[in-house]
Amino acid sequence: MNVTLRQLEVFRSVALTRNFSRSGQLIGLTQPAVSRCITELEAQLGLKLLNRTTREVELTEAGRKLAARLERVLEELDNTLLDVQGMATERRGRVRVASSPTLSANLMPECIALCRRQWPGLQLTLLDRIQHDVLDSVRSGEVDFGVVIDPGEREDLHCEPIxxxxxxxxxxxxxxxxxxxxxxxxxxxxxxxxxxxxxxxxxxxxxxxxxxxxxxxxxxxxxxxxxxxxxxxxxxxxxxxxxxxxxxxxxxxxxxxxxxxxxxxxDIMLVHRRNRALSPLAQAAWELIRDVARQRQADTGG
Incomplete structure (x- = not known):
């Protein structure tokens, strides 16, 4: 199956905007080029992804299924390319971190601000979620690591108290x-x-x-x-x-x-999947958050 990354990106844009002209403006293609990409993608898959009328674009059932999963696939590819690029240029790329609300509000802003000052090329992206969802996102690999209250059960997690x-x-x-x-x-x-x-x-x-x-x-x-x-x-x-x-x-x-x-x-802990080593970028972000937390503990005499 000869599906190209460009075809998938065009489909993602059309699924989002439901309009060929607006999609073309967003990704720098003409409307005929957008239409051609969609037609070629449908031909490769052997089914229709969109129902097109003069007024609107509507996703078929197959189109909805592809759109629902495509965003995560393309983001994972983007993250992978950024990580690989970061290995060559050092401290460049994106690290995704999930944390529970009190930590997102009262610990992570200081960490993100320090990261921007020390390593402008490292994008620390925060997912603010309840603890259960933070642990799910760590276990699924959606994020590089999490910042949580002691989860209790941790057989499948590597935990470091901070x-x-x-x-x-x-x-x-x-x-x-x-x-x-x-x-x-x-x-x-x-x-x-x-x-x-x-x-x-x-x-x-x-x-x-x-x-x-x-x-x-x-x-x-x-x-x-x-x-x-x-x-x-x-x-x-x-x-x-x-x-x-x-x-x-x-x-x-x-x-x-x-x-x-x-x-x-x-106890506040950093957690990642036990059998998944952190990338160099994620390890740098992990150490930065750990150091900020420990300095705060020292400053308060805890």
Whole structure:
């Protein structure tokens, strides 16, 4: 089958725009050239990919199936070529990293900014996803590696801890617990709690800590993002337990933050597939993120 890369790129553009003229403008071809590429591709495959009328272009079932898988195939090819090129020119190419939301918001921006300053040719692309999806993207090879909370089960993963951080209490300043310099986990008994939902890598650790301390509390709300938690606590819907990294650098105006005793940490880790070695570019990005995290730990005295 003599299918060319140009034919596939033209089909991808037409599938996206549903218009031959706009596709030609995007990829620098005339409308007849776009039409010719599609006709040649259909002839090679032996089936129609598009239904064309004077007004619109519609994908056939075969066209929809090809379009659904083609984007990833072409991106993987692009990544491969960039990686190979990077081996020759050093620090040039793209590295894809997935991380869970609190890490995407509070660790990765510093890493991406430092990468741009140190290695302008290295494009560090972030996929911001819930922990379960981060691990799936690592295992499937969609990304080079991930930044996650300790996943627990890791037989198929190579993990390197880079940062440990404690959980803390967030509560309204007028609450009785806000009057204490330190709060014990047992003090949360009977309280209403607004917590990160079970899609978060932190929730398993919070539930385990509450159980270990014999705390029975009301689960008022499960939410997906710390910002939502803070607004709910402000509204008087309950107290919360969050990891230290979830706190904004400028602090929480209108809310009190107290350390929880005994200290319970969550471990932040870099992970990649156990039997898949990182490319030189990905290894450089891995080390950069590790160094930023460890410097942050040293600066905070953790």
């Amino acid at each position: 940062l440990s951080e404690p959980f803390c209490l967030v509560c309204p300043p007028g609450h009785a617990l806000a009057q204490q310099a330190q709060v014990h986990w047992r003090d949360l008994a009977g309280e209403s709690l607004v917590l990160l939902d079970h899609a978060s890598g932190s929730r398993r650790l919070i539930d385990r800590a509450l159980e270990a301390q014999g705390v029975v509390a009301e689960n008022a709300q499960d939410v997906g993002h710390p910002t939502t938690i803070f607004r709910m606590v402000e509204a008087g819907l309950g107290l919360s337990v969050v990891p230290d990294l979830a706190l904004p650098p400028e602090g929480l105006n209108g809310l009190a933050v107290r350390p929880l005793l005994p200290r319970v940490d969550r």
